Amino acid sequence: MKWGACVLLNLTDTPDIKKPTREHPLIALVGNPNAGKTSLFNALTGANQKVGNYPGVTVEKVSGWLNLEGKRAEIIDVPGLYSLSAISTDEEVAIDALLEEGSQPDLLVFVLDASNLERNLFLFSQLSEADLNVVVALTLTDVVKRELGEIDLVALTKHLGCEVVPVVAHKGEGVKELQQAVLRALEDPRVLDLDVGFPKIITDSADRIVEKVNRWGVDMRPKEARCVLLDDQCTTGDRFRDIPEIWSVVEEERKVVFGQHAQPKTIDAQSRYAWANKVKRDSYIPPSVPRGRTKTERIDAIITHRFWGVVVFLLIMYGVFQSIYTFAAPFMDLIDAGKSLLADAVGGLLEGTPAIQSLVVDGIIEGIGSVVIFLPQIMILFFFISVLEGTGYLARAAFLMDRLLGWCGLNGRAFIPLLSSFACAIPGIMAARVMPDQRSRMMTILVAPLMSCSARLPVYVLLIGAVIEPKFGPVWAGVSLFFMHFIGLAVAIPVVMILNKGWFKGKRLPFMMELPKYQWPRWKDVLITVVSRAKVFLVTAGTIIFAMTIIIWALLYFPRGDVNLYEKEWVAQGNVVSDEAEFEHYSEFRQREDSILGRFGRTIEPVFKPAGFDWRLTTAILAAFPAREVVVPAMGILFDTGGDVDETSPSLKKSIQAAKWPDGSQLMTPWTAVSLMVFFALCCQCMATLAAIRRETNSWKWAWFSFGYMTALAYILSVAIQQIGKLFA
Amino acid sequence: MAERVLTPKDLKKGMKARVLTVDETDELCPRLLELGLTPGIEFEVIKVAPLGDPIEIDVRGYKLCVRRSEVGCLRLVELD
Numbered sequence: 001m002k003w004g005a006c007v008l009l010n011l012t013d014t015p016d017i018k019k020p021t022r023e024h025p026l027i028a029l030v031g032n033p034n035a036g037k038t039s040l041f042n043a044l045t046g047a048n049q050k051v052g053n054y055p056g057v058t059v060e061k062v063s064g065w066l067n068l069e070g071k072r073a074e075i076i077d078v079p080g081l082y083s084l085s086a087i088s089t090d091e092e093v094a095i096d097a098l099l100e101e102g103s104q105p106d107l108l109v110f111v112l113d114a115s116n117l118e119r120n121l122f123l124f125s126q127l128s129e130a131d132l133n134v135v136v137a138l139t140l141t142d143v144v145k146r147e148l149g150e151i152d153l154v155a156l157t158k159h160l161g162c163e164v165v166p167v168v169a170h171k172g173e174g175v176k177e178l179q180q181a182v183l184r185a186l187e188d189p190r191v192l193d194l195d196v197g198f199p200k201i202i203t204d205s206a207d208r209i210v211e212k213v214n215r216w217g218v219d220m221r222p223k224e225a226r227c228v229l230l231d232d233q234c235t236t237g238d239r240f241r242d243i244p245e246i247w248s249v250v251e252e253e254r255k256v257v258f259g260q261h262a263q264p265k266t267i268d269a270q271s272r273y274a275w276a277n278k279v280k281r282d283s284y285i286p287p288s289v290p291r292g293r294t295k296t297e298r299i300d301a302i303i304t305h306r307f308w309g310v311v312v313f314l315l316i317m318y319g320v321f322q323s324i325y326t327f328a329a330p331f332m333d334l335i336d337a338g339k340s341l342l343a344d345a346v347g348g349l350l351e352g353t354p355a356i357q358s359l360v361v362d363g364i365i366e367g368i369g370s371v372v373i374f375l376p377q378i379m380i381l382f383f384f385i386s387v388l389e390g391t392g393y394l395a396r397a398a399f400l401m402d403r404l405l406g407w408c409g410l411n412g413r414a415f416i417p418l419l420s421s422f423a424c425a426i427p428g429i430m431a432a433r434v435m436p437d438q439r440s441r442m443m444t445i446l447v448a449p450l451m452s453c454s455a456r457l458p459v460y461v462l463l464i465g466a467v468i469e470p471k472f473g474p475v476w477a478g479v480s481l482f483f484m485h486f487i488g489l490a491v492a493i494p495v496v497m498i499l500n501k502g503w504f505k506g507k508r509l510p511f512m513m514e515l516p517k518y519q520w521p522r523w524k525d526v527l528i529t530v531v532s533r534a535k536v537f538l539v540t541a542g543t544i545i546f547a548m549t550i551i552i553w554a555l556l557y558f559p560r561g562d563v564n565l566y567e568k569e570w571v572a573q574g575n576v577v578s579d580e581a582e583f584e585h586y587s588e589f590r591q592r593e594d595s596i597l598g599r600f601g602r603t604i605e606p607v608f609k610p611a612g613f614d615w616r617l618t619t620a621i622l623a624a625f626p627a628r629e630v631v632v633p634a635m636g637i638l639f640d641t642g643g644d645v646d647e648t649s650p651s652l653k654k655s656i657q658a659a660k661w662p663d664g665s666q667l668m669t670p671w672t673a674v675s676l677m678v679f680f681a682l683c684c685q686c687m688a689t690l691a692a693i694r695r696e697t698n699s700w701k702w703a704w705f706s707f708g709y710m711t712a713l714a715y716i717l718s719v720a721i722q723q724i725g726k727l728f729a
Numbered sequence: 730m731a732e733r734v735l736t737p738k739d740l741k742k743g744m745k746a747r748v749l750t751v752d753e754t755d756e757l758c759p760r761l762l763e764l765g766l767t768p769g770i771e772f773e774v775i776k777v778a779p780l781g782d783p784i785e786i787d788v789r790g791y792k793l794c795v796r797r798s799e800v801g802c803l804r805l806v807e808l809d
Contacts, residue, residue, distance in 0.1 A: 083763040118789045119765050265753050269762035270769075273789075296792075297775075306779045399794050403780035406796070412783075510757050510799045512764065515785060515792040 022106070023188050024345050025073045027066065028098055030127070031111030032120050033080030034392075034516040036169060037138035041077040042110055042159050042528050043169040049466075053698045058438050059093045070184045070480040076105070080084070080436075082119075084126045084235055088437035088509055099130055099235050107185050108134045109178070112164075114151055115143045115517060117283070121276035124160070128194035129223050130235075135185050137178050143517055147294045147640040156283040162192050163726070170522040196275035198226060202267065204254045205229060212249050220246075229253060230268040296392075296517045304396050305597040313400050316393070318417055320384045324377045324423040324452060325723070331376035339369035358557055359550075367549035370627050373427050373540040374688065378537055380422050385434060386529040388416075392516040394434060402511055408493050409500030411440040411511060418444065418492075421451035422485070429692040430533060435510050435690050438522070445696055446706055447495055449689045450488040452681055455628035458647035460484050462632060466653035467673040480674070487681050491713060533577040536695070544691035549626045553599040556623060567588045585642040592637050597622055610724040611679060611715065612672035614661060621680070625687050631680075671725025683714035735805040737797040740774050740784055747771045757788040766788040766803060772782030 029044075030278035041049075052061045062077040079094040085093040098105065109126065113120050127134065144151055148479030157164045163181045167174035206225035212221045220240065228237035228250050252690045258264060302308050343361045356655045388394045394413065402412030413435050421428030428448045435441040445626065462480055469477040566587045592598045603618030608618045616638040624631035632652075636645035638654040659667040684690065684707045694703040735746055748770050751758050764774070765788050772788040783796045 046790075082760070085759055085763070087760060116791045119791060121763070122763060216802045263751075264754055264757050265762055266751055266768060273767050273770075277789075278767075300776070304776055304785070308775075395794070397777055399783060399785065402796065403778060403782050406782075510760060510796070511783060512760060512793065512795045512799060515794050551802055589735060 002411060005270055017599075023540070025106040027075040027107045027182065027186075028078050028105035029072050029075060029109050030078045030081065030094070030098060030123075032082060032116070032123060032514075033513055035111045035116075035120060036079070036112040037080060039169040039522055039525050040109075040139065040167060040175075040415045041075070042525050043167075043172060044173050047528060047531070049532060049533055052235050054093045054097075056698075057089050057093055058441060058697050059090050060433070064067065066179070066182070068179055068186070071183070071186075073182070073186065077110075084121055084130075084229070085233055088439070089435055089513045090170075095235065098127070098132070099238075104132065106133065106189070107182060107592075108132045108172055109182065112136050112138050112218065113140050113167075114138050115140045115148060116514075117280040118381045119514075121279055121684055125194060125196045125275060125721070128161070128192050128196075129227070131191050133185055133189045133195075134162045134192045135178070135181050136160055137174075138164055138166040139169065141166045141519070142168055143519075148284065150285040152283045152285055156279065158658070159279040159282065161194055162190075170524065183329065193223075196272050198271045199267065201257055202226060202229065203269075205257045209246075209249055209253055213246055216245070218243065218246065219554045225250075229257070230264040236545050251327075255280060288527040299518050300396070303393070304399060309396075309400055313397055316388070316397075317415070319382070320416070321419055321423065321462065323384065324381050324420060324427060328380050328423075329377040332373055335373050335376070338364060355557075355560075359553070362557070363550045363553035364686060366553065366626075367546040369686070370549055371538065371545045373627075374424065375534055378427045378430060379534055381431060382530050382533040383526060385416060385431055386526040387521040389517065390521040390525060392518045395513060395515050398513070399515065400533075408512065409496050410443060412436055414440065414444045417448055418451055421448040421453060424453050425449040425451065425686070425689045426537075426692045429601055429689065429696055430537065432696060436513070441510055442697065443496055443499055444703070445693055446499065446702070446709075447492040449490045449684050449686070449706060449710060450682065452485045452488045453686075454627070456484075456680055458629065458632050461679055462635075462647040462652065462656075463668075463673045463677055465648065466656045467668050467670055470657075471670060480677075482678055487678060491682060495709070495713075518610060526598070532706060537692075540695040541688065541691040544694060545626070545688050548691070549686040552597070552623065552626045554590065555600075556595045558596060559594065561587075561591045561594040565585060579643075585637075585640055586641065588637050589640050592619065592623075592634075610722060611718040612667075612675050612725075614659075614667055616659070617676060618668075621683075621685055624685055627688065628680075628686050654691055666672060669725065669729075670724055671729075675721040677726070678721060679714045681714075682717060684710035693705075732806040733800060734793075735807050737800045737803075738806075739807075740779050740797065740800075742774055744774045745771060746774070746805045747808055749804040749806055752802040752804070756801045757799050761800065761803065763804075764793060766800075 008650055014349050029037055029041055041062070041064065044066055049062060052063070053059065054061045059079060063076075064075055065106055066073045066075045076424030078095065078097050079090045082093055084095055085100075086095050097103070098108070108127065110124055113123065116378060124136075133230055138151070138153075138156075141151060151166070153164060153166065158385075165178045165181050167178055169175065202592060203222070203226065206222050206229055209225040210220050210222050210227065213225070218240070224240075227234040228240065228246075231237075249551055254264065303312055321614040327594070343365045346365065346418060347357055347361045350360060385394070388397070394416070397415060400412070401415045405412055407416050416434060417428045417431040419428075420431050425448050428451065429445050431440045432444040432448065436442060462475045465482055468480050567583070569590070570586055575586075593602075598619050600617075601622055603616055605613075605615040608614075613621070616635070620631055620634040620638050623634040632647050633643040633645060636649070636652050637643045641649070641651045641653040641655050645652040647679065656668050690703040690707055693706055697703070735744075740746070748766055748768050750768055751762055751766065753759075770788060772786045774784055775792060776785040776786050778784065782798075783794050785792055785794050785795075
């Protein structure tokens with residue numbers, strides 16, 4: 001046996017825990033945040049991972065398969081924990097995954113950060129009492145060697161009472177040894193039972209509880225008694241929860257032991273930390289020469305400096321934003337070009353069957369295109385997030401930004417998701433997972449779509465160019481463009497405050513977190529993150545986006561109008577049939593008007609009339625649901641200039657300026673233009689966003705909630721603007 | 730040695746402090762205990778964020794970042 005320490009195992013008297021029978025053993029990887037859990041998980045499973053969701057919550061479940069000399073075992077990467085008393089949903093889920101009766105794992109691989117033994121051992125001491133089979137993977141030993149000295153493995157193993165295997169996951173060192181230790185522990189399961197040494201007054205009291213309770217025929221062990229004595233919420237005490245007699249005995253003992261000034265939790269933590277501190281002192285061999293400042297401290301002198309820290313932060317954020325905004329563009333253009341090429345090629349083959357041609361080209365190929373188009377931004381953003389998180393910078397960014405975002409109820413970590421949303425809400429919403437708890441994640445996801453994404457820009461450019469600039473000049477055009485980017489942010493603040501106060505009741509989660517040691521990014525981990533995010537998006541959000549594209553296509557395509565009738569109308573208006581391009585536009589426009597969506601737009605025109613929108617604007621907004629960028633071509637068709645236009649086309653600008661209501665009044669007054677832009681800025685008219693929210697919150701409820709509240713906000717504000725405008729007119 | 734009692738507002742960069750007691754009635758207290766801020770422990774304020782909050786402290790050999798409002802349940806004294 002390599003570490004020669006298993007002989008020291010302290011076996012319990014009652015290892016009669018009901019172990020579930022499984023075809024393949026289940027292993028849980030558990031540890032403190034920043035202990036190197038994910039890196040180890042990647043080293044153990046490679047790309048062989050599955051990303052799902054824990055039922056009913058937004059917490060992601062990552063699992064994979066481990067090959068142990070021909071024997072297969074499932075391994076789950078449990079969210080990081082500081083202790084077994086949960087204060088967030090994520091921690092609750094993690095604890096349930098470890099302790100819930102009937103689903104306990106067969107083996108726990110405890111990831112122990114060697115450079116931070118004391119705090120990591122606190123959690124270890126709690127888990128060591130939960131009747132689990134444990135192997136310890138000792139990580140960050142390279143950091144210890146560099147900065148703190150040496151680890152005495154024999155001493156550490158002796159204290160912990162189970163196998164301890166040092167690993168350097170990103171180099172693959174120790175991974176094989178860990179697998180062998182895992183196999184040994186699975187074949188010869190032992191229950192870890194550690195005694196951290198509580199004060200005598202506590203253990204005596206626990207013994208008295210056990211004695212009384214056992215007399216009633218209830219089987220309770222001393223450690224269980226101690227646990228309930230020191231903590232009401234103690235998980236090991238759960239099975240006594242509904243026996244009130246036991247709790248009155250415990251209450252009595254508490255009075256005896258603690259008197260008036262009950263400090264049970266303090267005693268519990270102090271005892272565990274006293275043990276952890278002793279283990280640390282025994283297992284570190286301090287360096288012969290005292291070291292100066294560590295590398296991390298030297299880097300932090302600049303990175304979190306009051307002034308330079310902010311400069312570095314701004315530079316990094318500028319870089320990230322530029323990358324998703326600018327560097328993704330050529331890839332997106334490439335995807336677009338590929339889509340057109342494919343559409344032309346396939347469209348040519350299907351010339352004879354126009355319905356199928358349109359389904360394939362405008363439905364299927366368009367649908368696939370509108371999914372794949374998001375990949376460059378998602379992959380670039382997650383590349384940066386993964387690098388920033390892996391190096392330890394993300395925690396620093398949160399440290400710098402917390403005050404700025406914290407006052408209205410967000411979290412310092414919300415900065416990256418919200419900033420990214422100015423390029424596109426899809427990667428922004430997905431980036432909300434950098435938030436360690438469900439509540440802040442939820443809040444960030446719900447306001448992220450309010451940030452003005454790049455797909456809204458063409459509408460601003462078109463309307464400002466067609467209405468604002470000719471009337472008020474370039475200065476006001478610039479001001480209004482700035483204002484449009486600002487309004488979402490301004491609206492988000494009260495929304496967060498309301499959600500924070502009214503919606504997400506319950507206790508506010510603390511910001512407390514470790515500032516981890518700086519490390520080089522591990523490129524393998526970065527790659528796995530990028531690929532797995534892309535995969536998750538394609539599989540879950542992608543299918544929804546694809547399906548909705550097909551539905552919107554059908555709503556615009558059916559029912560088919562009568563071309564002969566359109567031709568008659570065309571001639572009756574005094575036009576000549578030979579002007580083919582013009583007639584093409586007209587027939588396209590009439591087809592839109594007669595389609596299901598067009599009729600729907602006409603039907604609900606009265607609803608949008610107070611905001612100043614006629615059926616054409618309404619239909620264009622509806623048609624933009626699959627992707628905001630189609631709103632300009634849709635307006636092109638509806639304003640009779642054909643779909644082949646962009647936001648700077650003079651023909652489209654002209655026909656928008658000339659558009660009239662049936663009573664002859666001007667459609668696009670400056671007030672209507674502002675009202676339309678505000679509507680577009682605030683509404684959630686983007687099904688990809690909804691699909692992403694559905695994916696990340698694991699529920700349609702929040703997707704519809706976002707759609708509902710944003711549409712309501714957009715509607716109310718644009719009606720208000722239009723009506724105020726009327727007062728002035 | 731005169732020990733000065735500190736409130737979270739008093740914590741400044743470079744200051745060293747010792748935890749006297751932890752108020753268990755506070756909802757954030759269990760987490761502070763779990764993170765190692767137990768009575769008797771000493772820590773140093775490493776840094777204060779640009780806007781004055783949160784602060785970074787060195788406790789039990791690691792760096793912890795907390796908002797000032799979150800350490801209100803600790804009774805602290807300043808160390809020289």
